[in-house]
Amino acid sequence: MMNLLILSCGTRNKIVQAFKKELGDAGKVFATDCSELAPALYDADDYFIVPREDAEGYLEVILSICKENKVAAVLSLIDPELSLLAENRQRFLEIGTLPIISGYEEVEMCFDKYRMFRFLQENGFRTVQSYRDKADFQAAVATGQVTYPVFVKPVKGSASININKASSEAELDLMLNRHEGMLIQEFMDGTEYGADVYIDMISGEVVSIFIKEKIKMRAGETDKSVSVKDDALFGMIKQMAEKAGFRGIIDIDIFQVAGQYYLSEVNPRFGGGYPHAYACGINVPKLIFNNIAGTINEAAIGDYKENIYMMKYNEVKIMDRN
Amino acid sequence: MMNLLILSCGTRNKIVQAFKKELGDAGKVFATDCSELAPALYDADDYFIVPREDAEGYLEVILSICKENKVAAVLSLIDPELSLLAENRQRFLEIGTLPIISGYEEVEMCFDKYRMFRFLQENGFRTVQSYRDKADFQAAVATGQVTYPVFVKPVKGSASININKASSEAELDLMLNRHEGMLIQEFMDGTEYGADVYIDMISGEVVSIFIKEKIKMRAGETDKSVSVKDDALFGMIKQMAEKAGFRGIIDIDIFQVAGQYYLSEVNPRFGGGYPHAYACGINVPKLIFNNIAGTINEAAIGDYKENIYMMKYNEVKIMDRN
Numbered sequence: 001m002m003n004l005l006i007l008s009c010g011t012r013n014k015i016v017q018a019f020k021k022e023l024g025d026a027g028k029v030f031a032t033d034c035s036e037l038a039p040a041l042y043d044a045d046d047y048f049i050v051p052r053e054d055a056e057g058y059l060e061v062i063l064s065i066c067k068e069n070k071v072a073a074v075l076s077l078i079d080p081e082l083s084l085l086a087e088n089r090q091r092f093l094e095i096g097t098l099p100i101i102s103g104y105e106e107v108e109m110c111f112d113k114y115r116m117f118r119f120l121q122e123n124g125f126r127t128v129q130s131y132r133d134k135a136d137f138q139a140a141v142a143t144g145q146v147t148y149p150v151f152v153k154p155v156k157g158s159a160s161i162n163i164n165k166a167s168s169e170a171e172l173d174l175m176l177n178r179h180e181g182m183l184i185q186e187f188m189d190g191t192e193y194g195a196d197v198y199i200d201m202i203s204g205e206v207v208s209i210f211i212k213e214k215i216k217m218r219a220g221e222t223d224k225s226v227s228v229k230d231d232a233l234f235g236m237i238k239q240m241a242e243k244a245g246f247r248g249i250i251d252i253d254i255f256q257v258a259g260q261y262y263l264s265e266v267n268p269r270f271g272g273g274y275p276h277a278y279a280c281g282i283n284v285p286k287l288i289f290n291n292i293a294g295t296i297n298e299a300a301i302g303d304y305k306e307n308i309y310m311m312k313y314n315e316v317k318i319m320d321r322n
Numbered sequence: 323m324m325n326l327l328i329l330s331c332g333t334r335n336k337i338v339q340a341f342k343k344e345l346g347d348a349g350k351v352f353a354t355d356c357s358e359l360a361p362a363l364y365d366a367d368d369y370f371i372v373p374r375e376d377a378e379g380y381l382e383v384i385l386s387i388c389k390e391n392k393v394a395a396v397l398s399l400i401d402p403e404l405s406l407l408a409e410n411r412q413r414f415l416e417i418g419t420l421p422i423i424s425g426y427e428e429v430e431m432c433f434d435k436y437r438m439f440r441f442l443q444e445n446g447f448r449t450v451q452s453y454r455d456k457a458d459f460q461a462a463v464a465t466g467q468v469t470y471p472v473f474v475k476p477v478k479g480s481a482s483i484n485i486n487k488a489s490s491e492a493e494l495d496l497m498l499n500r501h502e503g504m505l506i507q508e509f510m511d512g513t514e515y516g517a518d519v520y521i522d523m524i525s526g527e528v529v530s531i532f533i534k535e536k537i538k539m540r541a542g543e544t545d546k547s548v549s550v551k552d553d554a555l556f557g558m559i560k561q562m563a564e565k566a567g568f569r570g571i572i573d574i575d576i577f578q579v580a581g582q583y584y585l586s587e588v589n590p591r592f593g594g595g596y597p598h599a600y601a602c603g604i605n606v607p608k609l610i611f612n613n614i615a616g617t618i619n620e621a622a623i624g625d626y627k628e629n630i631y632m633m634k635y636n637e638v639k640i641m642d643r644n
Contacts, residue, residue: 013636014636039633226643272636275636276638276640305642306644307644311333311359311640312333312638313333314597314634315336315634316632316635321631322628
């Protein structure tokens with residue numbers, strides 16, 4: 001039996017469904033959430049309502065669920081929980097549960113946009129120009145390296161919280177004064193792409209890359225997208241992910257401006273657009289199950305068709321509380 | 323054969339699915355959209371890609387689809403198209419197609435928040451205090467009738483476009499100066515409800531009301547809700563809808579503050595939360611088909627269970643363009 005636990009499943013029903021389908025009778029898929037109103041709970045074989053991930057004693061609750069249910073591997077679908085899993089890898093391994101997550105340092109780098117920018121720049125990957133210091137930014141404006149408008153966002157921030165566009169120095173000052181620890185980023189006027197990337201957890205090799213062009217966004221998520229392929233971008237992604245030392249599933253945001261690709265953010269978890277990749281045959285649950293079983297996956301980068309469109313719509317889950 | 327045409331179906335797959343299920347073999351459900359990337363198109367029996375609803379000659383395109391496909395009834399799922407359908411009712415009736423929509427004046431009232439406010443107030447329905455004139459608003463502030471914060475929104479506006487909260491006169495002035503034709507509305511600090519209401523198109527009587535408490539919103543839409551019943555609110559909604567003379571399906575926003583209900587906006591079409599009502603047995607497609615067949619529906623208000631929760635999640639539609 002190979003039981004899997006998905007933490008903070010929320011509304012990610014498609015992810016739970018995919019794992020259930022691929023696992024079949026070989027084990028059970030369990031899910032947790034802090035709310036009974038997380039619809040993905042009800043697609044799992046069994047579920048647990050747990051405290052919020054920032055509550056005292058949360059880790060112990062998860063560890064005991066893993067132990068009691070012989071959970072072979074655990075993963076989370078929300079950002080605030082990824083560092084916790086990575087930091088406590090050893091405690092999970094001790095009870096026979098493999099956390100599906102990159103190393104702690106790599107996870108922390110993803111949540112510090114300036115550290116990620118420095119890493120990308122120092123290793124020769126084109127990325128979005130970022131400034132933590134207003135003086136540095138002004139010097140770059142003076143030499144024409146960067147021009148308004150620019151984006152102002154928290155160095156450490158998830159989703160689209162507190163992201164604003166500044167069109168002048170006055171607007172910029174207003175935003176910089178409103179919050180601590182802000183980052184100034186150049187505005188990328190081009191096409192946005194997303195990549196779902198799997199780095200084999202045993203070999204450390206990138207074995208799967210799926211690239212989609214984002215056609216329409218809604219509430220910070222990709223609403224419509226189309227599968228594309230590009231050998232140059234495959235190469236750039238493979239090099240970056242292996243250089244950084246990521247493991248398991250990651251999601252990368254990429255811009256294309258004037259024919260050049262720019263790597264932007266990395267989320268060290270399943271991205272909201274993964275159901276597109278899965279529908280195109282990119283079977284990450286299977287890659288994960290192979291790794292849990294000790295099998296190294298063979299590289300099959302770009303093993304999908306181009307011009308496959310994905311369109312999201314609302315499905316509803318009903319719960320009778322009578 | 324009783325064919326139905328759903329205009330501008332967009333991502334409303336659940337609506338198309340409900341009509342198909344209820345119609346069965348008795349006819350065909352057709353859908354249109356101006357984009358091939360509208361996922362609901364692919365749940366219909368057949369679909370048509372049409373110009374945008376504001377393009378020249380659009381009405382003629384829709385009329386000819388109705389005529390060629392023996393469409394018995396037509397409805398639209400987007401606001402900008404509702405007036406067009408209501409205004410051209412006669413032209414549709416002449417070719418044997420019944421537009422499922424309220425009268426032109428009623429539709430126009432829904433899209434003018436100040437007219438709707440005046441109608442509700444003059445007819446004794448509690449509603450959200452609204453001011454079109456800053457002097458009137460200031461006089462009300464002076465007498466303590468209204469206090470900051472207030473909402474500032476366009477008198478004629480759809481969705482949540484250009485809605486801002488003003489906490490002071492300085493902020494209010496800024497917002498009033500930014501756009502023409504703004505409305506100042508008191509801030510309702512309470513619980514939000516939504517009602518799916520069907521007014522029989524032959525008798526003009528309200529025959530179905532479903533009320534849900536909104537638990538969580540996302541991108542302007544109800545993301546989680548729970549079914550509730552309240553005879554006082556049923557009565558208030560029935561009176562209002564019949565007094566205004568609405569017909570067919572409408573969606574009403576309601577606030578509850580300090581134990582009192584306040585009627586807010588009316589959308590003279592299927593609301594985004596209708597799938598909740600349908601899952602609770604509120605079969606609006608059937609009420610519509612009865613009306614098309616010339617049958618008057620009998621009133622069955624509140625014919626559903628309380629404490630049924632609805633949670634939305636993303637489903638995906640895939641299209642291979644190779």
